[in-house]
Amino acid sequence: MCRSVDLHRAVLARNDEHATALRRYLDGRGTVVVNLMSSPGSGKTELLEALLTRARERGTTVAAVTADLATENDARRLARSRAPVRQILTDGLCHLEASMLQARLEPWLPEGTRLLFVENVGNLVCPASYDLGETLRIVLVSVTEGEDKPLKYPAAFGLAQIVVVTKTDLADAVGFDRPAFLDGVRQVNPGVPVVETSARTGAGVAALLARVLAHADGDAVPHTPVLAARHEAHLHHHDHETPALPTPATGPAVPS
Template identity: 70%
Template sequence: MCRVVDLQQAVLAKNDDCAEQLRADLAARGTAVVNLLSSPGSGKTALLELELALAARRGVPVAALTADLATENDAVRLARSGVPVKQVLTDGLCHLEARMLGGHLDGWLPADTRLLFVENVGNLVCPASYDLGESLRVVLASVTEGEDKPVKYPTAFGLANLVVVTKTDIAGAVGFDEAAFRRHVQQVNPGVEVVLTSARSGAGVGALLDRALAAADGAPVHSPVMAGRQPDRHHHGDHDHTHSHDHPAAHTHADVAAVPGR
């Protein structure tokens, strides 16, 4: 018989240790991390670009790190806001880890950064299990994805401090049932706030920035029910994998300078 070793448990425990250290190190310099998770195509980048531009207009020192398997498309878009942006290419890895994030911040993150927005890899499974040392974890879902998304991905939505609905300007056209979505969110994460937004119409823009700044200033954030149940956090999202991700901290990446007028 083969002996089964739960490598994933060990990997996630190590990640949690790194995340706590990263959280403490960033807090000491006055920086809070906002971890953004969603499916591909949710409109996460479009909303984040507007939030970053709003922060720049308000004079709030923010930065953004965006992770993808390939291309620098999102970083180019986010750089239009005028804030410091870095692209991380994960070479096929479906999520970021705390050690990886910390390695990419060394020598890049401006010293006065108040908020660091991390746009995680588009995926509601793998990233859900990995703490990045964030002060605020935000899960986004568009109205086109269906009202049952929260119950299909209970780990992602169940560990969120804030849930954001995007593309609400087309909610009527796609028949989005807001009440059903809210019921499903509350089923997996009782008490979490749900914010409605539209990057196209501007509705709700600024809410994410306001919640992030409040968290950075020490205001209480929603504490997910699942957060205290470590066995739920220490499996690979909503599928039980037992493989290890022992990747180097330095993945292919690029800094993208803001391009005026783009």
């Protein structure tokens, strides 16, 4: 077990070196990176297409990289926004790493890109542990996945700076327990902003983009997650342990 833990530490340390270099490179270009994480089927791609389209309409220079195990389906869908898009195929790897993103960006990222959205591999476990040199980390969950996801995946939700609920137009049909969900979010990440959206109806898309742009422009007070140790979260997952949850907040932490 010690040998295994040492290996994971080495992998994460190497990734952090690449992430630091990538962050420095992107900061120098004035590019803000938004890391989008969710489980498969959350509606991440459809929401991202809507965000890219709206950002372009308001004159924001925006681009996207999407990662998947196989196929370029997501890149083709995102290209409908007319924003520059590139696909990364991970060849079976369940998460994106900083070196993979760096190799894709350096020869391609359009000059003057203000916002770069990175659609991570659909997975709420491994991607939580890998710094991609991002400025902002967003975790998405659809109402169809159930209200207990924050408690089931405390590292992913505990490290988020924004939590996004998708497919809210289906909430009543699937019996989504909104109060229970918000309570779970508050337990693992007190004070994190929660934005509720529907890409189909357009609800919440403008509000989410406004939050991202405010963060990019330094007009928003950045949220610092309680679970700030990515390395420890990674080791807990791979040792089949559950990360300790923060003490539940005593007051309201998310909008009602």
